[in-house]
Amino acid sequence: MKESIVKTKSLAFAKQSIDLYKLLAENKEFVLSKQFLRASTSIGANICEALAGQSKKDFIAKMSISSKEARETL
16 A cells, blocks of 8 residues: 555654644743644544544544644644
């Protein structure tokens, strides 16, 4: 099975998000940075779940959650 471009990009985004979280935490911004970290890393986690979905409906549901997390991150 080929590697998913969306999965690869979401992993790269998660790594960049972690770096931003560390920068925010260094500047004593904890509330916003923790929520940002949870939402931004959840995108990739839900994409991985979607790709392993048991049905088309399951795939769509997980990708929808990932989309919501992306909007929250924004």
